Amino acid sequence: MSDSFLSTVSVTPPKKRSNGIASREKILDAAAKIASERGYEGTSISLVSKQSGFPASSIYWHFENKDDLISAVIERSFSSWLESITNMGKEDDDRSIEDMVVHQAANFSNAIQVAPDFLRLGLMLALEHRPEDPTARKMFLKVRSRSFRGAVKNYKKWLPELDKRALEELASFTVALADGFFISQQVADDTLDLMGREDLHSAAILGVIDMLRQKAKSA
Amino acid sequence: MSDSFLSTVSVTPPKKRSNGIASREKILDAAAKIASERGYEGTSISLVSKQSGFPASSIYWHFENKDDLISAVIERSFSSWLESITNMGKEDDDRSIEDMVVHQAANFSNAIQVAPDFLRLGLMLALEHRPEDPTARKMFLKVRSRSFRGAVKNYKKWLPELDKRALEELASFTVALADGFFISQQVADDTLDLMGREDLHSAAILGVIDMLRQKAKSA
DNA sequence: TCCATGCTGGAATGATCGCTACAATAAAGT
DNA sequence: ACTTTATTGTAGCGATCATTCCAGCATGGA
Numbered sequence: 009m010s011d012s013f014l015s016t017v018s019v020t021p022p023k024k025r026s027n028g029i030a031s032r033e034k035i036l037d038a039a040a041k042i043a044s045e046r047g048y049e050g051t052s053i054s055l056v057s058k059q060s061g062f063p064a065s066s067i068y069w070h071f072e073n074k075d076d077l078i079s080a081v082i083e084r085s086f087s088s089w090l091e092s093i094t095n096m097g098k099e100d101d102d103r104s105i106e107d108m109v110v111h112q113a114a115n116f117s118n119a120i121q122v123a124p125d126f127l128r129l130g131l132m133l134a135l136e137h138r139p140e141d142p143t144a145r146k147m148f149l150k151v152r153s154r155s156f157r158g159a160v161k162n163y164k165k166w167l168p169e170l171d172k173r174a175l176e177e178l179a180s181f182t183v184a185l186a187d188g189f190f191i192s193q194q195v196a197d198d199t200l201d202l203m204g205r206e207d208l209h210s211a212a213i214l215g216v217i218d219m220l221r222q223k224a225k226s227a
Numbered sequence: 228m229s230d231s232f233l234s235t236v237s238v239t240p241p242k243k244r245s246n247g248i249a250s251r252e253k254i255l256d257a258a259a260k261i262a263s264e265r266g267y268e269g270t271s272i273s274l275v276s277k278q279s280g281f282p283a284s285s286i287y288w289h290f291e292n293k294d295d296l297i298s299a300v301i302e303r304s305f306s307s308w309l310e311s312i313t314n315m316g317k318e319d320d321d322r323s324i325e326d327m328v329v330h331q332a333a334n335f336s337n338a339i340q341v342a343p344d345f346l347r348l349g350l351m352l353a354l355e356h357r358p359e360d361p362t363a364r365k366m367f368l369k370v371r372s373r374s375f376r377g378a379v380k381n382y383k384k385w386l387p388e389l390d391k392r393a394l395e396e397l398a399s400f401t402v403a404l405a406d407g408f409f410i411s412q413q414v415a416d417d418t419l420d421l422m423g424r425e426d427l428h429s430a431a432i433l434g435v436i437d438m439l440r441q442k443a444k445s446a
Numbered sequence: 447t448c449c450a451t452g453c454t455g456g457a458a459t460g461a462t463c464g465c466t467a468c469a470a471t472a473a474a475g476t
Numbered sequence: 477a478c479t480t481t482a483t484t485g486t487a488g489c490g491a492t493c494a495t496t497c498c499a500g501c502a503t504g505g506a
Contacts, residue, residue: 027452027453027454027502027503028452028453031453031454045355045356045357045358046268046355046357047266047267047268047269047351047354047355048266048268048269049265049266049267049268049269050266050267050268050355050357052492052493052494053493053494053495054492054493054494062454062455063454063455063456064456064494064495064496065453065454065455065456065495065496065497065498066453066454066455068494068495068496069452069453069454070453073494073495074494074495128354131350131354131410132266132351132354132355134410134413134414135266135347135350135351135354135410135413135414136264136265136266136269136351137264137413138264138265138269139264149414149416152414152416152418153416153417153418156416156417156418157417176418176419177419177421177424177427179418180411180418180419180421181421181427181431183407183411183418184404184407184408184410184411184418184421185403185404185407185431186407187406187407187410187411188402188403188404188405188406188407188408188410189403189407191350191353191354191403191406191407192399192402192403192406194353194354194356195353195354195368195371197368197371197372197375199371199372199375199395199398199399199402199403200395200396200399202396202399202400202403205396207438208396208400208435208438211434211435211437211438212400212404212431212432212434212435213431213434214434215430215431215432215433215434215435215437216427216430216431216434218430218434219426219427219430246472246473246482246483246484247482247483250483250484271462271463271464272463272464272465273462273463273464281484282484282485282486283464283465283466284465284466284467284468284483284484284485284486285483285484285485287464287465287466288482288483288484289483292464292465293464293465
């Protein structure tokens with residue numbers, strides 16, 4: 009990086025001794041695995057240390073504290089989640105709403121297969137409400153409500169006849185359904201694994217859309 | 228058990244010194260509150276002790292260990308849950324399936340209002356999968372799969388034209404939808420609280436039923 | 447060569463964890 | 477009255493918790 013005169017402002021990223029960034033990733037990998045298995049309290053620094061191979065002090069060099077570490081896990085896993093889910097609304101403007109809903113369902117179940125950690129850990133955090141709310145939980149909720157607003161916007165394009173309230177109901181319903189399908193995959197007890205059942209997924213959403221449309225017409 | 232020849236099977240309940248049973252209940256109350264706020268690892272004996280007013284030794288007198296305590300919490304909250312949900316399938320044989328589904332949705336949202344701890348704690352446990360599976364989690368899954376089989380049986384009465392596989396899909400879907408609605412109530416972020424929206428709830432289920440029926444007809 | 451920087455190693459902090467041992471108390475059965 | 481049984485209280489066990497301190501590296505720039 010022997011920086012020529014214009015690199016002082018770190019246009020070139022640090023990249024000093026490449027070791028640091030790599031270990032940060034490894035620590036995040038370990039923390040993601042453990043946190044999504046055992047939840048917030050169950051993720052101890054010593055477990056993360058053992059799993060990642062780095063001593064506790066390294067973890068504290070890269071992250072302020074446990075809360076910060078788990079927030080970083082959420083943040084990173086959200087990126088890969090977002091990556092696999094956001095090729096949803098592109099250049100399919102000529103499709104019917106039915107096709108779009110089916111496509112959306114397939115897309116979601118694919119995202120779950122690729123990056124389950126995000127939703128799993130996020131839902132675990134969301135279900136807790138201890139008096140002092142960890143920032144990791146707040147971060148998940150923020151990210152989640154962003155997805156919600158995205159869904160509202162997307163539905164608006166296809167269903168201009170619905171009012172704001174109805175669109176929000178539909179988007180909330182979509183999110184709830186996704187959560188439910190995810191849980192059915194995660195627990196895997198007697199109840200079948202619904203993930204990948206785009207027919208059920210979209211039949212439900214289309215049923216709700218029909219209902220909202222009729223309500224809108226009769227108003 | 229020496230006592231009179233017919234009491235050996237504990238027809239007469241213990242009732243010795245009433246204190247014990249009462250404190251057991253108080254301990255369970257405290258544990259239920261804390262566990263549903265903070266999850267399995269977050270429920271420490273000293274917190275339960277502080278909340279209930281009993282010393283740790285009393286807790287360990289009533290329960291074998293932490294795992295046993297939390298299992299007991301699940302067991303007890305499941306009773307009140309079951310109580311409020313099982314008046315579902317009685318003497319409504321002459322109703323249409325639409326009415327039955329709406330009724331079922333209303334019943335569920337009522338059960339949540341009355342006893343949210345059961346599902347909340349249960350889902351938190353279900354989402355974790357630490358290597359050593361606590362018995363509390365196993366208990367929740369057992370209880371849950373019982374509900375699933377109940378739903379299959381109930382649907383069979385109304386939808387004799389569906390085969391076993393389709394009925395199970397429908398029941399799984401119903402459970403998943405209920406989970407999703409519950410979560411939407413618990414997180415209470417931007418997304419609306421769907422609990423109590425029997426119209427959305429039943430529109431979705433009816434949409435799925437329609438789809439399954441058509442599939443059955445065309446087969 | 448020397449120094450500054452980025453990062454790791456190991457040991458130690460006090461607090462809290464789940465759990466136990468055991469004496470104290472109070473009522474129940476005799 | 478005496479013994480038994482059910483429960484509570486006190487104190488403490490070793491283990492693990494989150495976090496910190498600081499000495500050791502290796503490397504890159506000077």
